[in-house]
Every structure is written in structure tokens, then in C-alpha cells.
Amino acid sequence: MIKILSENCTGCGNCVAICPVGALKISDGTAVVQDNCTLCGACVSDCPFQAIVLERKEAAPKQDLSSYKDIWVIAELENNIPKDITYELIGKARELSAAAGEKTHVVVLGSITKEAESKLVSSGADNIYLVRERIFDVYNTENYTQAYCQLINEYKPNAILVGATINGRDFAPRVASRLATGLCADCTALGTVQDNAKLIEWTRPAFGGNIMATILSPNHRPQMGTVRPKVFKISTEPTENKASVTEVTVKIVADELVKHIGFNKITEKMENKIEEAPILCSFGRGVSDEKSIALIREFAEIVGGTISCSRAVVDAGILDHSKQVGQSGKSVGPRTYFAFGISGAVQHLAGISNADIVIAINKDPRAPIFQRADYGIVGDAKDILPELIKQFTNR
């Protein structure tokens, strides 16, 4: 139940503005909650007068929370080597675990190369749980879920960080559901509560990136979240800390319902992956005719850029969804982001928050992309592109 404390409410209307579903209105100088309220709680923390309370039946935690400690990073292997996201998470996990005076563990399922293992040992983590069984060399939702649940039940981590990759977002909800615990999806910032370093603050974009929400899971353990790749930088600080390697085994009933048949990899060079690309040339629906795309490709070639696009371009079937930048696509972090004819819906801007320099070309001087851009040209990308090609070639 959500309640307005009329003695505190001044009718300032702050809550009306923040409510994502428009369920609040001011009537007779006080806030009124309407039927379409989803109890999301957005207004509660936002009220300057503490006039809104969200009442819950505060069920006592079913678990002994104090028996859960340390932070885990779930490693994701590709060709027997941890992906970058694993190292991005280790850096963050070290910060979080240090705040609580605890340790960072990395969990690896499947075969890992010797070289990658020693790199992981020097990554700053305190311990690595290695489950070397070959069955985990092929990803399978159920097999992975069983393994993680077994390890979690045995070692009781306080929090678990999972990369918000295709497979991370596949097994994490399955694990959370099996353990009946909370999971926060696709986080872009992590911290700890001020007076309780063991309680993780998971921050994520919601509502198409229009708002950010900070989520807690106060009464359930382990606390779990998936974290978007490329939002945390890999720590380059040298560390003398060498992780211990704990070889563990798990007993699972191998899944026979879903079978991996094969991969059809688009054989692309590393620099063609938009989330790895140092330079991106991105375009919107307005410049997605053949002629414009040819110009954008030509320009991309000159600056060494990779092609990406807005959601509308993918919806129109012009590019594959692997090229989509934004909240429902990919987060990118290039040094330079060229935006051609992209208006900059919030959901798009959410995906380029880590771009160093944004250069936007758009006809509409009021387009939101210009608020985010470092440099902007007001004009038709179709006219500007030939000039860009000429002047970048001749520079």
C-alpha cells in the first residue's frame, strides 16, 4: 500500500513529475494516488517532505543473512578464455568487497587455458573456484543453473555479479528463481548502502533509459545482479595479490531437453564488434536509404570506424540487431561516436553514455542528441557526409 501523509504533504507536486506512470495528482493542495499506481516506489525517495510511504508486510528474512559473505564474479569463457566483462566485474567486486572487509571470488565453469588461468590469478581476486568438468565447455542453461546453485548453497556468497551478456541474462534469472532471491537486471552502477556495506545498491536504467532506478534486495541472499559490459573499466593497477585456486566438483543431472547444435558466427574482425570499436559511425532511420548508407560506409572506411545504428533502423530490417546502440541494444564506449540523423531518444543516449566524444549531425537543431553531443552540425547528413569524406580524406 502507498500512503500520503497529509500532515507532511505540502502539495509541491514533486511526486507528480517523477511518477513514471502518471498515477499521482494534486487535489486540494495534497497529493492523491490514483488506481493506476504500480507501487513502484519512485515517489517515496523523491519526496522532499517524507510525505509518501510504501507500506510492506516486512516479512522477517527467512535466511540467516549473516551467514552469507563475500562477493562472487561469474566468469564467462569464450574459447576457454574469460571475456573482458569478467575482468570488468572483478575490479568492481574488489571495491565492493573491500568496503565490507570481505573477499572477491571468481567462479569458472569449464576448461580454461593455463595462460588465462594465471592471468585470472593475478587479476586482484582473492580466490578462484574452478570447476573443470568438460560438460561445461558447452553452455547449457540447466547444467549451468544446477552448478551455480550447488556452489551458492555450499559457499553462501553475499552477492553475485554476472555479465549482462546473452548467456548471463539467460541463466541468472533461472538461478535467482531457483534460489527465490532477487535479481537486478542490466546494471550500470553498483555501490553499497552507506551504513551497511554488505547491502548492495544496484543502479540501472529503466523505462527505456528515461529514468535510473536504484534497487536493493534487503532480505534475500545471495543478492544478484547482471551488469552491462563496458560500463566498468578493467583495472590496470598492478596487484601483488595472487588468488588461490580452489578446484571444486559439482554433481549435476545433465540436461537432455535442450541440446546445443552449433554456432553460426558472423566471422567479423574484432573491430567490427560495435561494443569493442574505438570509432563508431552510427545512423538513424532518416539516413538509411541506400545512397546515404553508402556514404556512411565510405566515411567509416576513411576514419577507421565501425557501422552501428538506432533502433528504428533495426526495426526496419536494414541492419542486424547486433548493430543496435541503445537501451534495448548495446552499450558502447567508443573514443569517438559519429551520429548521423539520430535524434537521440533517451533510450539511444542510454547506450552511448560511455562514449568519449560524440559528434552529431542532424537537421533539427532541437534534437536531443545535440544536448549530449560534444560537437554538432545542424544540417542534412546527406549534404554533410560528402564534405566530411572530402575533408577527412584531405586532412
Place this chain on the structure above:
Amino acid sequence: MNIIVCIKQVPDTTEVKINPATNTLVRDGVPSIMNPYDKHALETALTLKDKYHAKVSVLTMGPPQASEVIKEAITMGADEGILLSDRAFAGADTLATSQVLASAIRKVGNVDLIFCGKQAIDGDTAQVGPEIAEHLGIPQVTFAVQIEKNTDHLMIKREHEYGTETVQAKMPVLVTVTHADEDIRYGTIKNLLKAQRMQFPLWTVDKIEVDRNKIGLDGSPTQVAKIFTPKIIKSNSILIEEKNSEQAVAILMEKLKQANVIR
């Protein structure tokens, strides 16, 4: 073959704007739509129905006006719809939401295939589908982009970081859909009339068997501590409004050189 498609009515988040002066959401005129990925899920189900004579039922949880998306689904070709609506469901996080949907699917019974959109564009969690599958104790295949049915199993291509993965899945299975193989169909007049006449069952908390401690706000492990609008606005933007393209680009090049972006 019995297929259930879970759909959700969402605000069209691409239409939401931020008022830069007050840094608050501008919601006026933002339409409510069927979650776009759910539409892809529904199209995938209807494509199977066309080929194999399946019965397609849609299931949605939300306020009473969420029945609009059921009507839309019937217009596109779904056979039946069920609305789950009760104040007791409000404030649910993904786990509590999935409990209600799983209970409803159990009540429908005898389901071969469950489809969900890969994620809803208001929350973007992609968690409800897998959590439903777990409650039902059936396998899942997430982020599907192509589905073919063989005798007793499905061949599913799922989106992967750099290409696709093909998996073979036995039914019953829950599949979350990124993209339908076919273009999303328009409704027909005949179905539209059917949708307008049709009475949908409304299932409240009393109509399904569910542990009340596991649903709604009180059944949600996660709690929203704070909501804020992201700061996306740069104060030092350089905007070039020169009309002549050659000049405009020349100015840009000069600025980029000054800032050492290019040499």
C-alpha cells in the same frame, strides 16, 4: 498444439521525452502499446498456428485497461485471451510477476509451448520469461530469432553476441523472442469484430492457486530505493549552425584539431 503467449501493455518509451528545464519526464501523449518484443513473440506463435493448427492463447497481467492488448492480439489472430488483474499483483518485481504468470499457465494446463518477448521496453529486464520457466520446471530458450518445428522438438536459432546459436529443444518449453522470422501481420476486420465481441476471462488472485506471500509488493525480493533522471546533458556542447556544408565541416575540423581529437 497449445501455445500461450505472455504479453504486456507498456508505455511507448521511445515517445517519452525529458523536459530539459526541469529534468523530469514528459509523459503527456505517450501511448500505451503492446510491448514490441511480445508482438514478435505473438507473430512467431501465429506463424506456427498457420502451419500446424495450434491454439494460441494470450495472457497478460496488468490494470483493467491492459485488456486492450488482448484485443489487439485477437485481432492479429490469437484465439483466446486471459487478463490477470488484481491490486494484490501490484508492485511486483520480476520474481513476483513470474509467480502469478506461472500459476495462471498451470491453471490453463496442457501447454506445449510458451512464448514471451525477450524483454519489455519499460523494464528491460528479460527476467520474467526464464523465471516462469523455472517455476513451471520446464526448459527455456532465450533470445530466439528463428523457430522451426520438427516432429517432437523445436529447432531454435537464438541471438548471440556475434551471430546465432542453434539449439534443439523438447516441448514443453518456454521461448523468449527477439525477432520473428516473418513480418508482423496486421489484424483482419473479421478478427477485429471478433475481438470487440469477445468476453475475456478476468482472473483475480482468488482464481489462481498461488502463494500470496510470493506475489505483489510483499512477495518481491527487490525494492526500489531511489529513482532519478539520468544526467545526459553536456554543458559545453559546440553546435555549428553554418548553412554551407563545406564551411560547416571546415569549422568542425578546426574545432576537432584545436581539441586534439584529430591531428
